[in-house]
Amino acid sequence: MSVSTSPRKGTSAPKDEEQRLRELGYQPVLARRMGGFGNFAISFSVISILSGCMTLYGFGMSTGGPAVMLWGWAGVGLFVLCVGMALAEVTSAYPTSGALYYMADRLGGRKWGWYTGWLNLLGLLGAIAGIDYGAALFTGALLKLQWGFTPTPGKTMIIFVCILLLHAVINLFGVRVVSILNSISVWWHLAGVAVIVSVLAIVPSHHQSPSFVFTEFVNDTGWHNPLYVAAIGLLLAQYTFCGYDASAHLSEETSNASVSAARGIVRAIWVSWVAGFVLLAGLTFAIQDYAGTQNSETGVPPAQILIDALGTSGATAMLLIVIAAQLFCGNAEVAAASRMVFAFSRDNALPGSSLWRKVSARTQTPVPAVWLSVIVAGVLALPSLYSATAYGAVTAINVIGITPAYAIPVLLKLRAGDRFQRGPWHLGRWSKPVGWIAVVWVAIVTVLFLLPQSSPVTIGSMNYASIALVVVLALATVWWFVARRSYGTPSAYGNAREQAEIEEGII
Secondary structure: OOOOOOOOOOOOOOOHHHHHHOOOOOOOOOOOOOHHHHHHHHHHHHHOOOHHHHHHHHHHHHHHHHHHHHHHHHHHHHHHHHHHHHHHHHHHHOOOOOOOOHHHHHHHOHHHHHHHHHHHHHHHHHHHHHHHHHHHHHHHHHHHHHHHOOOOOHHHHHHHHHHHHHHHHHHOOOOHHHHHHHHHHHHHHHHHHHHHHHHHHHHHOOOOHHHHHHHHEOOOOOOHHHHHHHHHOOOOHHHHHHOOOOOHOOOOEEOOOHHHHHHHHHHHHHHHHHHHHHHHHHHHHHHOOHHHOOOOOOOHHHHHHHHHHHHHHHHHHHHHHEEEEHHHHHHHHHHHHHHHHHHHOOOOOOOOHHOOEEEOOOOOOOOOHHHHHHHHHHHHOOOHHOOOHHHHHHHHHHHHHHHHHHHHHHHHHHHHHHHEEEEEEEEEHHHHHHHHHHHHHHHHHHHHHHOOOOOOOOOOOOOHHHHHHHHHHHHHHHHHHOOOOOOOOOOOEEEEEEEEHHOOOOO
């Protein structure tokens, strides 16, 4: 497959990005201080294999076991790469902070943009909740290992809130600080995976056989159909491979965004695909006691793998690597979500839009949008106080919210045909086949992760991701009738009223 970054017939030639943003209808107000590597780094940090793979590893052990985790990762990664490439092509044509909903609005109309935006927002906020709550679980496991701390749901929630506050404060310092942290995050993740896998390969005297790692199927869900169980088990990989739209959301703060944001999406996916497979294989080979790992007193199965294989001191060191990676990940996701809130409010799509689109004159950061993002993420995780399976549902909320939002602009681009004006980064003749693969895959996984994850289905074990989806779609529908007259992306260069409102929002 050849990917082109040069202009061709029907393709816009590279232009000054600030001028391009004005052509798309927006007055530049955010600081363009992020380079191509920083843009790649934010998506790579949000995907965060040391967050997604680790926090859902215990889920994977019960929903198909090693075989589904390893082969599911390989298969899901391939399909997600198709989704990412198709989305990158549209991102190159529309490099704005609104990203997915702006693309849908331009290609399909106001209602397409409206619902895509609400789905994207649900997914991004669910991602913050999933990432930071996962970091809280691992922090609780570390505290138990070192000081006998008992990670009850209430105590874990307190740690979670502290992590949310930390990420909010860091994001208030501006995009340059976020970009620096994301660049560090890339090397931290890659070096962390290398260290963890190497230590797990060398130190333990016992390792599982290749047959166990690549063929062992485990079903502790209560469901009897192995295909259904394997399908549910794909959540580990699909959840981890979320968040690469961060490159698009930070495009208004990225130099040469029409190319850099598209490249950032694709690179983040394939690098995570390779490194994640190595991490999952390294962990699975090092399992000493499968049942003991599943029922770990730490509440975090990967922590038990590290304890059994490396002892307390070694496990502590490895957990510190993982927790730091998760903190990098959550910080990057807050940056992406807050830009989505800012952009959606800029187009008057949210209740209280006039507040959420305000930007700090000192840091050129959307401060109220940052605070709204972490507060809503905190609310989404509250059911974890009462339900042991709620965390799986929070991760499913992320997937069923954000994944359809990835496919909608791609579907509308396919429907538009030759009316779609490509940007400087595109797939050439592969655009249609890759696009249709992406759309079909997203349709499949969206249905999968609305299904019950364990049997019997009770109040405590139900997958409330479906309820969250219905609630957000209902809210979007109700609010549409309230805000439809004021909502809308600017047609070109923005009108005087829109630009005046944006300038008034700089505080």
